[in-house]
Amino acid sequence: MSTAIRIHDLAHPELTDIQRAAIAYGEQQQIDFSEEAVLAAARERTGLADFGPEDFRERLQLLLDEWGHDPDMTGSQRANLFGYLVRYASNRLLIQDQWQRHPEILEQEIRQPIIVAGLPRSGTTHLLNLLAADTRFRSLPLWESYEPVPLPGEPPLPDGGDPRYLRCEQAWEGMQQVTPLLAAMHPMHPDHIHEELELMGPDFASYNFEWLAPSPRWRDHYYQHDQTPHYQYMRDVLKLLQWRQGPDRWVLKCPQHLEQLPVLQAVFPDATCVITHRDPVAVIQSAVTMVAYGYRMGRKRIDTRAVVEYWSDRVEHLLRACVQDRQRFPPEQSIDILFHEFMADDMATVAKIYETAGVELTVTARAQMQAFIDAHPRGKEGKMVYDLKGDFGVDPAALRERFSFYFEQFPVRAEQG
Template identity: 65%
Template sequence: MAEAISIDDLLEPRLSDIQANLLAFGDANPLALTEQAVLDAARARTGLRDFGSDDFRERLNLLLDEWNGDPAMTHLWRMTLFGYATRYAANRLLIHDTLQRHPEIHDEVIDRPIVIAGLPRSGTTHLVNLIAADTRLQSLPLWESYEPVPLPSEAMLPGGIDPRYQRCADAWAQSQRSSPLIAAMHPMNPDHIHEELELMGPDFASYNFEWIGRVPRWRDHYYATDQTPHYAYMKTVLKLLQWQRGRRSGGQHGRQRWVLKCPQHLEQLPVLKATFPDATVAITHRDPVAVIQSAVTMQAYSSRMQRTEVDAPWLIAYWADRVEHLLRGCMADRGVWPEAQSIDVPFHEFMADDIAMVARIMDKAQMPLTDRARGEIAAHMEAHPRGKEGRLIYNLKRDFGVDPDTLRARFQFYFDAFPVKAERA
């Protein structure tokens, strides 16, 4: 039985010595979040200078303006965001350089991917990790999503460990020291299968930036902008990864189909269809109240290191709106994916028998589970049991002053349209 975890200082954090020392270190080392600082750091990191198309600068500067305009952000989190922006800019340099030297990458074919869409906190992570255990498929581990292209002249570490993997492992270890309960909410170890929206980061695109900072003007820009070019950029980076893997394996690995997942796809289903027209799409469906309480609890817990205050009303208002926007997008555009290429995945059915649901999805993708695949998935589940890091206890009423049934009424349109079950304690 997984250990039950109840956070009794969610809104008024009691900081550990490690947390207090880290925040003090940030306060003692303020830095400038400017375009020049970010791009200069990326150039120094890679030894490269050509970023390709300059259109990303508008989006980068919008993000920087949002971050700089947030007076409650801790200096420690400003340092973290500077690291995010620098890594993305460095990746952009490396990606552009590789494409310039190897234009044949554009000829790679991303063949019939299996794509998982659904609300955040709705089982998409568990689902993609189960399917990715099937070695007939290729997937995107966190460490490779963070740094798709190796740094020039960087050698492997002793034991053949990729330095990119080690950096990711070190970052996860530090994250667990500073926020020890985060592993029970959303594990981010290097081998964890991640979202391909990370590959839009070097284009300074995707809704991911909403998760790491308060960026309402960024969100509005995202809403108002056709995301097709950013999905095309992401697909190009997938081709690059496939090409790299093919070179390492003599071409064999690069021919495998992909399994991908990203909640953002829920409100971008037509763009997803234009990008991967031959995909099979699995769409998870879960009680939006359960999703919101999970998301805002995680955000509130993270706030102790990111912000000088925990603003519960803002979190509820923002993420309730955000979840509704995702669901309205799904409602409007679900029909662009025909029955032959898509399947709905009710959360309660998936949790009741996850292997049976995986089998249904793989049948839909015309890739039925083999005995070997079932064994690989079973081995993954044994190594990663549910609740391995503990089971978080959520209480929307106690922590956020919101009655779950009152909030649930806002989403009746969704319950009417899809086989979703209310999750009541």
């Protein structure tokens, strides 16, 4: 039996001693939250200076302006976000250096990837990790997504391990100290197979920044600009990773793809697109609970109503785009997966995906996936209990009416609780 987890203090967090100490420490930090400080730190960290095309600076500056002038952001969160931006700028330098020194990288082909698109909290993570258990595929573990290229001259650890892995492991351990319930909602250990969206970070692109802190200006900028160049950038980073280490058929996933299906199809024309479908209300209550819980370390005050309104709008935008553009991927290259069917029999779902993608589901692949299932039983870290009405003041049935256009298009099962 999984332990039930119910968070009662989302709006008014009851902080632990560790959480209070971390927030207090963050308030003592003096952060130069400027473009030059970010880029200088990246140059110092890598010893490199060529960032490639300069258009990224506008996007970096937008993030710095929006986050830097947020009066409700804690010092701890501002320091954390500065670290994110320095890591992305460092990765940009390292990636650009590899492309310059090894032009053959860009001659690589990304052939027939299997790409999962679906709402956050709709089974995409479990599905991706299940597919990635098949070692015939190339996938993106979290530690590699955070640092795609090693730092110049950095030696292996004494035990032969990769220092990038250790840094990711230490970050996960620190996250568990200050937000211990996150593991039950979204595990982030180093071997966890992650979203390729992270590879747009060095181009300072994607909707990922919206998950890190309230970013409505960033969202509007994202809406107003063609995302094709950023998908191409991500594809070329995949080429770099593939060049460094195969195999060369990828399994990928990201919820953002739902609202970028034409771009996804243009950049990966021979991809098999797997779209997961779940009751949007179940998705929203899970997502906003996770976001609001994380905000206890990042926000001086938490407006739970604003959180649910923002993410209800984002989910609607994702789904309206999906309904509009779903047919961009032809039937022979795409498949729709219903959440309740996937949860009832995940291996049967995998078999359908393999049939669509033209991949043999071998005995070895089945065994590898079963080993993953056995090692990651549902509810291993506990089972979250949600209360959309009690915590966010939103009636689930009324919210569900907002998504009637989606239920009319796909046979999604409404969920209770």
